[in-house]
Amino acid sequence: MEIVIPTERLKTVLENGQVKQRSVFVNKQPDHRELASEIIRSDCINKGYRVVKSLGSGAYAKVKLAEVSVSKLARHASMADHLDTGNLQVAVKIIQKKIVPQEFLKKFLPRELDNHIVLPPHPHVVRCFEQFSTSDFTYLVMEYMSNGDLLDMINHSISKIERGLGEDISKKFFKQIALGLRHIHQNGIVHRDMKCENILIDGNIDAKITDFGFSCRYYDKSVLLRTSCGSYAYTAPEVIKNQPYDGTRADIWSL
Numbered sequence: 001m002e003i004v005i006p007t008e009r010l011k012t013v014l015e016n017g018q019v020k021q022r023s024v025f026v027n028k029q030p031d032h033r034e035l036a037s038e039i040i041r042s043d044c045i046n047k048g049y050r051v052v053k054s055l056g057s058g059a060y061a062k063v064k065l066a067e068v069s070v071s072k073l074a075r076h077a078s079m080a081d082h083l084d085t086g087n088l089q090v091a092v093k094i095i096q097k098k099i100v101p102q103e104f105l106k107k108f109l110p111r112e113l114d115n116h117i118v119l120p121p122h123p124h125v126v127r128c129f130e131q132f133s134t135s136d137f138t139y140l141v142m143e144y145m146s147n148g149d150l151l152d153m154i155n156h157s158i159s160k161i162e163r164g165l166g167e168d169i170s171k172k173f174f175k176q177i178a179l180g181l182r183h184i185h186q187n188g189i190v191h192r193d194m195k196c197e198n199i200l201i202d203g204n205i206d207a208k209i210t211d212f213g214f215s216c217r218y219y220d221k222s223v224l225l226r227t228s229c230g231s232y233a234y235t236a237p238e239v240i241k242n243q244p245y246d247g248t249r250a251d252i253w254s255l
Helices: 032-046 068-074 077-082 101-120 150-161 167-186 247-254
Strands: 005-015 018-028 051-058 061-068 090-098 128-134 137-143 199-201 206-210
Touching: 032 051, 032 061, 032 090, 032 137, 061 068, 068 077, 068 090, 077 128, 101 128, 101 137, 150 199, 167 206, 167 247
Parallel strands: none
Antiparallel strands: 005 018, 051 061, 061 090, 090 137, 128 137, 199 206
16 A cells, blocks of 8 residues: 655745745655554554554554544443443554564564453453554554553652652552452463553552563463563562572562
8 A cells, every 4th residue: 555645845936927935735755654653543443443642652562542433332342341431542552563573573472462361350450452463563452541650650759749659659559569460460470570660550540550571371380480581670589690480479579
C-alpha cells in the first residue's frame, strides 16, 4: 500500500501584473515514522480501536491511547464488563518487529503475550484484553492507567513536597503490589522485572503490575531458573551473579 500525504506549500504566481503567493497542496512521500503511524492507525481501526494520542515509548515498544468502538465492545464481553460505558479508553502497546532484537522477538515477546493474557483478572494486575499481529507490528490491548507509573509519581511527589509519597500511600501501594504479585505466582508465573516503572497507577490511585516481557511459567519450584534478566537496581544478588535462582524469591527481593 502506497501512502502519500498532502502537504501545504506556498507557490508564487503572477496575477494582474502583481506577484502573489497562493497555498497549494502537493503530495510527498512520508518518512518512515509517518508511514509507521499511518499503518498503526489503520491496523487499530481494522480491529475496532481509534488511536487518540501517544502515551510513551520504551526500548522496544510504544504505547498509544485509543478509544474502543461501540461495535467492538459489543463483540468483546470481557472488555465490556470492565470498561465504563462513559470511558471507552484503552492503552495499546505496539512492538515493531523489524527493530527489536531477534532474541526478544523469538523468546521474550511470546512469553509476554502468553503469560499476560492467560492470567485471570485481578484488581492489582493490569488487564490485557487482546493481542493481534501483522507482518510489521504486534499489538497488546490493555486497560488504560491514567496516572502513569509509580516512578513518575514518586519523582513528582519529591519535586512538589520534598518527602516522597508519604507513609500511608506507600503502605497502600506495597500491599496492593504484594497482592498482585501473589496472584501472578499462584497462577504459575514469575514476573522477573518488578520495578517502579512496571507499576501503573489508575484513576482511583490504585497500583497494578504490568509488563510481562521477562516473565516465564514456573510450576516446579524444585527447578531453578538460569536466565539473568530484569533491571539491575531491583535484581536479586543471585540473578546478578548468574547463579541458578528461585523465580518467586527473586520477585519478592525486587518487591
